[in-house]
Amino acid sequence: MAAVSQASTVIQRGLTNSPILARELVNCTNWARIPARSTIVSEDQPGQSLFFLAQGEVKVTKGGRLLSILRSGECFGEMSYIKAGETPRHATVEAMTDVVVAELGAAEAGARVGDVAQSHLMRALLNTLVDRLAFADSRISRVIS
Numbered sequence: 001m002a003a004v005s006q007a008s009t010v011i012q013r014g015l016t017n018s019p020i021l022a023r024e025l026v027n028c029t030n031w032a033r034i035p036a037r038s039t040i041v042s043e044d045q046p047g048q049s050l051f052f053l054a055q056g057e058v059k060v061t062k063g064g065r066l067l068s069i070l071r072s073g074e075c076f077g078e079m080s081y082i083k084a085g086e087t088p089r090h091a092t093v094e095a096m097t098d099v100v101v102a103e104l105g106a107a108e109a110g111a112r113v114g115d116v117a118q119s120h121l122m123r124a125l126l127n128t129l130v131d132r133l134a135f136a137d138s139r140i141s142r143v144i145s
Contacts, residue, residue, distance in 0.1 A: 021117045028112045029102035034095050041077060042059075043092045048085030048106040050077045056099030061090045068132075069096070078125045081106050 029052070036056075041047055043062060045105050051052060052075050060068045060076065070076055084106040109118065 010110060021120050023122075024113055024117045025104065025109075025121065026102070028108050029104050031100065031102050034099050034101060036095050036099075038138050040093045040095060040099075040101065041089050043090065044088045046085055047077065047080040047089045048083075050075060050081035050104045050106075051093075052102040052104070054100040054102055056095060056097040058093050059096050060091050060093050067091060068135075075125075075128065078087075078123075078128055081109075082122070082125060084110075092115045 031035070031054075040051065040058065053072055055072050057072075058065060058070050058076065060070060070093075077089075079090055080087065089098055111123075113121070
């Protein structure tokens with residue numbers, strides 16, 4: 001039960017302000033402990049899962065270049081999740097420390113998560129994508145200035 005409570009807190013903090021909707025999402029996730037220096041997802045490989053980082057830090061790279069470091073409470077894999085696996089992964093995510101992740105597959109969520117929770121999740125993922133795009137834009141503008 002502690003894992004469900006922790007997951008609910010992570011998902012609620014990161015994606016929705018409703019504990020009921022967070023619990024609905026938590027009930028569809030698969031939990032894993034992953035050791036440091038392990039690759040969680042690989043660039044150009046198929047995938048359709050979204051990952052919630054409950055504990056630890058991961059690095060996100062593309063073509064071997066560091067894009068970001070994510071910490072507890074953040075998510076990754078949102079592009080493949082939204083596209084339901086239609087496109088390969090756009091980046092590699094590797095554990096920098098021992099991590100705990102909750103994996104939410106697009107197919108499982110589609111079958112087991114209600115429309116209201118799906119709507120909240122998609123809105124939150126769009127907000128995450130907008131924030132990441134704005135961050136990337138600011139980095140690009142500094143490079144070309």
